[in-house]
Amino acid sequence: MPEIEKVPAKKKLGAVADKVYQNAWDAKERGEKIGWSASKFPAEIAETLGLAVCYPENQAAAIAAKHGGKRMCQHAEDMGYDNDICGYARINLAYAAGFEAEEKPMPQPDFVLCSNNICNCMTKWYENLAKMHNIPLIMIDVPYNNTAEVDDDHVTYMRGQFDDAIKQLEKISGRSWDEKKFEQVCANSNRTAKAWLKVCSYCQYKPSPFSGFDLFNHMAVVVTARCKVEAAEGFEALAEELEQNLKDGKSTWHYEETHRIMFEGIPCWPELQALFKPLKEKGINTTAVVYAPAFGFVYNNMDEMMRAYCKAPNSVCLETGVEWREGICRENKVDGILVHYNRSCKPWSGYMPEMQRRFRKDLGVPVVGFDGDQADPRNFAVAQYNTRVEGLFEVMEEYTARKGENSK
């Protein structure tokens, strides 16, 4: 019997993300209604009702990574959207208005699913989409939380909204809610989350069996397909490969690992190469990214699911945000932190100065910030970035030397 060629996990995961968009095109072709969804809207609902959904944030990131961000942002600005507004929102609003983006086309929506656990900008962004296309908006509002725990009042409020969202989507899909199917979807979602967290956990090994920048590439799947079995299988396959790398002493990080850092924030998608270049040159591997805990939605029942969706990076209090980050920094043994002051993301960047102080004090590692943007290349200066990375490297070297002295 011929041996079946093993498909690399990276390829599998790429196919999963592509399939999400293909499904939406196919559904549109069949005359079914398709939706656009915020990345942290509870995907379990649409999946249970068999509705095909695309993800504007993911689309915007893909367009930006393929260097279409500036063009689309400028189209949005010509429509009257200020250049101060989130780059993802500008790119997607331009696309919704009919400006083409060959970089990542997706079918226009028949309904939109909005959740503001990421930011308040989402609310107005999705209202604009609903207005532009005259289509229904299903809103799950997640109030910002000032405490580490999500209290029962939040859960009750979320539950009311879930029930309403289900009713609205039953009407849109013409299908009835199937509890059994929902359970299966939740099981898939948990399996994906656990596999994703397992993948992220391989960053703890020294040297790491992979480059942390890979996580940015795989994020698309956890954003767009977390309720699908294929996503879980893809991440499980990736975890197996990383396990094998560990045993074989291999890594997707093909350079010396002189230092390990946390990359704080969303990457500058248009400038991934520029971000990576000085890091690889200096042997700085990114072994911690905040996306690991941010998309690890693990839950055992409906209430826990509500609580999980209340815990997005920008909807948790400062202390929880610090705890998440310091947790992954410790687990993944970082010796420096690079903070992206993301011009597109006010809620995220607004905590950073205080967090920087806490990281320095609690972890005793150097922290350096740079200015950039997740999608608009006009807000990033490579010279400043390189200088900041250089500075971080020098201080990390100094700290390492000092540690070496002390341990003598």
Place this chain on the structure above:
Amino acid sequence: MSRTEELLSEFAEIVSSPRKQLNKYLAQGKKAIGCFPYYIPEEIVYAADMVPFGIWGQTGGTINAAKEYFATFYCTIAQLNLEMGLKGTLDGLSGVIASPMCDTLRPFTQNFRVACPQFPFIFLAHPQNRKPGYGVDFTVTQYTNVKDKLEEIGGKSISEERLKNAIKVYNHSRASRRKFVELAGKHPEIVTASQRNAVLKSAYFILKSEHTVLLNELNNLLEKAPVVEWKGSKIVTSGIVLDSPSLLDIIESNNIAIVADDVAHESRAIRIDVPENEEDPMKALALQFAAQDYDTLLYDPEINKRPGYIVDKVKESGAQGVVIMMMQFCDPEEMEFPALKKGLEEAGIPYVRIGIDQQMTNFEQARTSLQAFSDILSMQK
């Protein structure tokens, strides 16, 4: 000086020194609570026998210490609120209430809480799905948290009776302020743009019961004043806050009358009364919030009905155009701007957009734009 002028000076005097007002109340043995934007249920503070002190940044202020917490691309209202906390300007307050209603206010709540621990911090997250029953219930739970914290600070419980009384006081205050907005629009020859602002802004630094007494007297006088034809132009203002003396002076000097507004600090804050026929006062307050609409800060389940509302406001008030005071780095206002622009254009209503912030020192561009806008409006008469 006529009684009208005396009253207008009295409001201007209050606005000129919020610190003096605060000290006056503190000397009376009262406690004061800082209320940051937006939609803080001041009635609960009033019912606790404390003075709600509205804090909407500091026009003309300078950001220094707050730079340790915010990068440059944040709204100056939030940054100056923090600056005032850090610099001691807010000393004397027994606590603050803060909402995370926009993407700057989210981190603001956290930054203020950790940077200014001397102020007991009361966090209030309103629901955006505020209209369905579960939304109203959630608002009640959050307002109850506020009430509990205020009871802790005040050392005594807040009775239903006091809440119901506070609701009455506030409904009267809102009604008087709405009436004033209408009368000021009819009498721009008596009430200038800066005097109009002083009347409305002063309500943030004085007990509403006291404010209403003064305002009712002023309203009575304005009602009796003969109607004089206004030779200048008439506008509706829109934005978050318009209290810059320089900007108001430019408006006045170009013979522009503000006949109505869609400003968060002014009319958006007084649009809706609290239903007095609701037995449970906390629910009544939640129902008031549920009924709030037409605001860039709020989710609009009917999708974008604000432009139509502003068009109607222009028509009803007899304004000829709209001046949009766009607060720099204010995403909610910026996100709704294209829809507002489209709505105004479709209705054939001229508008001008003026970029502002609270640290602004150069007003030449604003002056030129407003001058040109005034000319356009005059030609359309």
